[in-house]
Amino acid sequence: MPTAKQPEYRINLRPYRILYFPFLLPIALLLALFNKISPIPFKIYALRVERVGQMIGNQEEFYCALELGMLPKEFRVFVHRDIPSNMTVLAMQKRVMPIYNCFLPLFDVCHKFGGLGVSSMDLCKLAGSDRAHLVTKTKQHVDFSDAEKNEAQRQCRKIGIDPDAPFIPVLARDNAYLKSIKEPTDLDSYRNVDLDTFIPAMEFLADKHKVLRMGSVVKSELKTKHPNIFDYSLSGHRTELLDIYLSAKCRFFFSSATGLDAIASLAFRIPVLYVDFIPVNEAPILKPNCIMIPKKYWHKTEERYLTLSELLESRMAEMYTPQQLMPHNVVVHDNTPEEILAAAQEMEARLDGTWIETKEDQDRQSSSGPILNVNPKIISVQVTSGRNSWKRTLLAQIIIRQDSHAKSQTSIYRFLWRT
DSSP: OOOOOOOOTTTTOOGHHHHHHHHHHHHHHHHHHHHOSSSSEEEEEEEOOOOHHHHHHHHHHHHHHHHTOSSOEEEEEESSSSSOOOOHHHHHHTSSSSOOOHHHHHHHHHHHTTTTEEEEEEGGOOOSSSHHHGGGGSSSOOOOOOHHHHHHHHHHHHHTOOOOOOOEEEEEOHHHHHHHHHHSSSSTTOOOGGGGGGGGHHHHHHSSEEEEESSSSSSSSOOOOOOEEEOOGGGOOOOOOHHHHHHHOOOOOEESSOOOOOOHHHHHHOOEEEEEEGGGGGGGGGOTEEEEEEOEEEETTEEEEOOHHHHHTTGGOOOSSSHGGGGGGGGEEEHHHHHHHHHHHHEEEEHHHHOOOOOHHHHHHHSOEEEEEEETTTTEEEEEEEEETTTTTTEEEEEEEEETTSSSOOOEEEEEEEE
């Protein structure tokens, strides 16, 4: 039977197994025995590091759960089986958790025998989106060293960015990165967006702040001449350190929900504006001061957009691939430039403290609407209508309410839906 091909980003241990297996197998068996009799077992956890979103998100979920006392007592070390997508993030994480890749061969031996109660892939299986809102109940865990901060600020000044002034990173997902690591690009193509639809919003924001186009590998050039918009991704000055610093120190992060925005929302608790968001059932990843407008689901036979209630009841709110939606005769449409601009204007006004909530808004927030129960003990999402509209577009608000034992807090977010 042919051996399965490893991803290109996987650290290749195969040529060396003949050398370390005979020596490490007895140690693995002794550890397995130790874990059966010890009240505090020894575990080796694999980290997910091949994509920066999961690299931050999965580990942050773990830190939060550990801080809140949700995990059992263990002697833990951590390894990564893949080449890290960002070495700055790895350096930060090494300062708060024991990551020692010298244990990778021992992990490999245990993993080949089903784990033996020693190796664990549990961290790799986390969603990395913090649907339980643990980050709102815990402190920030990772941060820059003084040397990293000084170097990042030097790099900012080199490309004309004042690190002490407000700036806004913008990240529009395309398939260029997945192509670069030779992963399938058609499975979640509905998550990709058209960068051109972001331009009006970017130019609006650039009238007040520096705006930076982000992305380590991008598909096309930025089509704007606005002097305050900088195409950082194609500037030739992009670095792994600066990717993280710009995401961590911005006024807010403007994203189509991919990768780097986890640095802002999860690691550094920075507000995020999500546009072209999909799938809808991931709405509970929203944190305080964030806004989201999702993509729209078009029923081809009925020639209309599906309502939020229909998506929730049919479970299409969980679907985000052409393969999933095709049997329902449904396709996904992107947000329009006007919708994205309106979301950016609201985000800016809310952060400025100039957004005016009318009595009509407040009344609609308290009215009944579809409920998405993720976990009754943690969070629910209530959708009601808002006041702004464009032609036949309904802008809805959702209110995330935490349980009575959590810190009292109500956060308002936005959805865009067609009536």
